[in-house]
Amino acid sequence: MARAAVLVAAATGADRAAVVRLRQVAKTYRSGTLEVPALRGISLEIPSYRFSVVVGASGSGKTTLLNLIGCIDSPSSGAVEVCGEEIATLSDDALSDFRARNIGFIFQTFSLVPVLSAYENIEYPLLLVGMPQAERRRRTLAMLEAVGLGGQAHQRPNELSGGQRQRVAIARALVKEPQVVLADEPTANLDSTTGASIIELMRRVQVQSRTTFIFATHDPQLMSHADETFTIRDGELVEHRKGDAR
């Protein structure tokens, strides 16, 4: 616990200001009288505009860490600061609005809205922030092109392959130009070739959009692209390593 507390990612210069700060964050799940600690007092800082990876064995607490950073879960103790905002001070509605503006999600199972087309799925986050229609359309079409799905705009998720669905999910996460994109095992449900192209795509748009990507993954391919790697074991941060991908 004490060791984890001192592991802080380096942040140098204005463009490397920490977009995520965790201070002594613990998360314990309760099931009846049973208490299961998922995170044990983690402190870390993740700099902006980086391709950061959280690695660890199954059950080590990677997803819990991402959920806390994504503001969809609250810590049992400690403080979480994302994009300069102390999360604990926000109401549920304010958290929703905060997520709508600042955070993009890419899920392992793609999690697209099945009744919406690729275009509509990508447009959805822009509707949530009340963007005018013309601008929505421009951004959505540009994002469709960026992920190579210009010809599949009107296809529903069940008409797309796994790789195409994940491209839609990436486009959906990036279209609103969030400060942070969280991706939980984004290549786990893809074959290695598709996974590689998806990683390449994410890397490319991350560089273009200067967005902070934070992944939880087992995928060695993905790890090899990381600017920062955080290793978690049994709910503790055991290693922080700066990569040489960039």
Next chain:
Amino acid sequence: MNLLLKIAFRNMLRNLRRSLMTGSAVAAGAVALLLFGGFAAYIFAGLETNNVQRIGHLTVFRAGYFLLGAGNPAAYGIDRYRDVIELIERDPVVGPMINVITPTQSLVGIAGNFSGSVEASKTFLGTGLIPSNRERMRQWDEFRASAGYVPDRRMSDEDASRGEIGVGLARVLGLCGPLGLRGCPALPAARPPAGSAAGAASRELTDLAARDLAAEAQGSDPTPQIDLLAATAGGAPNVVQLVVGGAEPQGVKELDDNFVAMPLALAQQLVYGRSEHKATGIVLQLHRSEDLRAARARLTTLFKQKHLDLEVRDFGELSPFYGQVKNMFSAIFLFIALVMGVIVLFAVVNTMTMNVMERTNEVGTIRALGVRRAGIRSQFTAEGVLIGAIGATVGAVLALAIAALVNQAGLTWTPPGNATAVPLRLDVAGRAALVGGAWLGLAIVTTLAALLPANRAARLPVVDALRHV
């Protein structure tokens, strides 16, 4: 909003079979409510039409008549009733509302048939009226609920001695044969006590009278006559003869056995003799029933201004049966509405609960994207409302079609209190309040039903929803 409805509509189509089943339950509820509501509306219109044709919308009485006058109507005559009628007709508020205004005279007495072959008597409840005014009143059909106007020529203004009686009274007075009434048994022959000298004498007198009457009747009008005996307003007995122009069934046996309608002049002659002729009531039939309240209020004010000791009663007070039937049908309608509401409620709750369970992961996803709890609630509620609205609309269209078919089929029925059959109709078309009310009611029920599972979905923790498989 657009996106909300788009997603709601597509999700409804996505689970088409389930949505169809739920929508069918809503549609069935709408059909049941509207058809029964249409039937009840027709009953109300029929009853109102029947009452208004008979006793008008409003009746002006001398104060106290309504509660105490039944035992002695003659004591409650309205003085100078023609002046009162003129006052009402000339009133700028009530005057234009009036279709017919006519005096009536109620009376009680004994009716007897002593034609020789029969000797029978019976107490009667009589009404004196102006035949032409009654005919005009019978043509009132604001709601088109009447069986159709058939002129009744059994009474006329020209013949002040001709009236009509109830079929029951005709039966009791032994007039079935002379009036040619079907299914009306003749009176059994009277059997005097055996060996009685008085009985023998009576038989001889009766036979003699019968021979005299038969002789008189040769070559004369065969229409039967009855004697009406009543006490005058002064308390003296008085008798008049009434030519029975016909018998009319009255629907209620007690009335049928006692009913006598006669020209007003004859009734007044019987009750008031040579003294001033009065009327117990002044009947007002309005052009439109919706003017009833305003007309009544105006009459009350008018009588107070003119210091007239008169009161106004509407047909609902004079005919409590109308209110009772209306209350009964309203209670049945409410019961059906409750049953249908519960069925719809459970159907929608069941469907929306399944939808929420199936889409828990989707709820987690869009919550993570930034949709507020209220957004999730609105999304699922919109789906329930959409199913309810479409189901209710389909149900309303079906009900209108079924009602049109029934109305075209030419079915008839005899409503309670009626003596004759009337066409069976379902008044759904044109009843905007009924259709709109049923539609809105079902929409509200489906909204409430959808809110329960929608609330559950909205309260789901995002992380738990995302983990849901």
